[in-house]
Amino acid sequence: MVEATAAAYADERVSRVRDxxxxxxxxxxxxxxxxxxxxxxxxxxxxxxxxxxxxxxxRGLLAPPSSATPGSPWWRTLNESLLxxxxxxxxxxxxxxxRPRTPGAAATLDFIxxxxxxxxxxxxxxxxxxxxxxxxxxxxxxxxVERFFINLVLVRVLLAHxxxxxxxxxxxxxxxxxxxxxxxxxxxxxxxLSLSRILPDDYxxxxxxxxxxxxxxGFGHLVDVGVVLPRLEELYEWSADALAMPGxxxxxxxxxxxxxxxWDPADAMVWHPSPLLLARVARRVVGPVPGPAPGR
Numbered sequence: 001m002v003e004a005t006a007a008a009y010a011d012e013r014v015s016r017v018r019d020x021x022x023x024x025x026x027x028x029x030x031x032x033x034x035x036x037x038x039x040x041x042x043x044x045x046x047x048x049x050x051x052x053x054x055x056x057x058x059r060g061l062l063a064p065p066s067s068a069t070p071g072s073p074w075w076r077t078l079n080e081s082l083l084x085x086x087x088x089x090x091x092x093x094x095x096x097x098x099r100p101r102t103p104g105a106a107a108t109l110d111f112i113x114x115x116x117x118x119x120x121x122x123x124x125x126x127x128x129x130x131x132x133x134x135x136x137x138x139x140x141x142x143x144x145v146e147r148f149f150i151n152l153v154l155v156r157v158l159l160a161h162x163x164x165x166x167x168x169x170x171x172x173x174x175x176x177x178x179x180x181x182x183x184x185x186x187x188x189x190x191x192x193l194s195l196s197r198i199l200p201d202d203y204x205x206x207x208x209x210x211x212x213x214x215x216x217x218g219f220g221h222l223v224d225v226g227v228v229l230p231r232l233e234e235l236y237e238w239s240a241d242a243l244a245m246p247g248x249x250x251x252x253x254x255x256x257x258x259x260x261x262x263w264d265p266a267d268a269m270v271w272h273p274s275p276l277l278l279a280r281v282a283r284r285v286v287g288p289v290p291g292p293a294p295g296r
Contacts, residue, residue, distance in 0.1 A: 005098040006091035014084045019064035021071070025053050028083060031090050038094070042112070045120050048160075048184035049086075053079065060203045072146070072203055074138045081131040082124070089123070103244065104130050117183050121161035126243050128157055132261060133247045139262035145205035145212060148270065151259035152224070154251070158239045159228055160184075169231060169238055172286040209270050225275045226282030231289040232257050 004012065017023040032046035056062050056075055063071035085104035092098060092105075093112040100106035104127030111119040132139075132154060139150055160182050162170040167178025180186065228235065233252065240248040252258070253265035257272075275283065 003096060006088050006096035007098050007101055009091045009096055010084050010088035013087050014080060017083075018080065019066070021057055021062035021064075024062060024079060024083060025050065025057060028053055028086065031086050040115050042115055044185035045111075045115065047186075048120075049124065052157075063203075069203075072142065074135060074142055074150070077135050077138060078128070078131040081134075082127045085123075085127040102127075102130060104128075107243075117164045117179070117185065120184050121164055121182075122243065125157055125161050125239070126245065128154070129239075129243055129245045129248055132251070133245070136262050142262070143204055144207040145209050146203075147262045148209045148212075149205075151251075151261050151263055154261060155224070155228060155232070155235070155259060158235055159223075161242070162235060162238060165242060166238055168290045169234055171227070172231075172288065172290065174286055213270055213273055221273075221276060222278045222282050225273060226279030227286055229257070229272070230283060232259075234289050 013027060017027050028049055029046055032042045032049070034042060056079060060069060061072045061075035062079055063069060065071075065073075081102075081104070085102055085108050088098075088100065088102075088105045089108035089112055092100065092109055100109055104123065107119075107126040108123035111123040139147060142150065159170060163178040163182025167175040167182075170182075171178045233254065236248060236252040240246050251261045253260040253268075256265055256268050258265045258268045259271065
């Protein structure tokens, strides 16, 4: 019997778990679990990937259409794209025939061959940004609150990558803290990806974004308003180069500095809340945005 190509193998594995949310997570976890004689240290990277998917599971975003409470078509598609890229890259790395079909699979294959925090983020975020770019019409079907947090998740995964690969951009004067804070092996990445402190564990959400923004008074407000917002344009520009995804630049409205993925740029006020004391202190401590930096 001829062995299936890596692409066919990935399609078949992902199709088996399409309507089984918990099995999606188990497949992801399985792909990071390898025999000791071939493991180059992949298992610790499973923390960040599992944290991101676990948040999706808790909110019911991955529930199948046949469920009493269906999940989100957009989140299901994003999750499936990421799973397929990881599965295909793993199959290619360990002997199945073929070539990567997508930039995400190619970048993830590079991570498998050279496992580092930088290559992990490049693989993960290339898959994520590719899925964002391919599915914006689906995202427009979501409510206003969900679309706001879809943009915020993108901002946070870009920040997490920059913490490791370009810490001066991410943290300015505190750049020395960037790599340990962003390292996906150390469990800190969930702080940037998980929004569970202010989002209820259900789906769908309504239209009142302002109430959720007002609830984010702690660490999230410090990060988003104190650290990220002043360097948002530079973060998108750097990420577009680092991921070789020029389309990413179109997901931020220039001038207004408004994330504009499935979002009306005129609806800008929610992205610029008044900074609280801790956020103002963070802006002073981190300092101004540094000059242009290399893309990688």
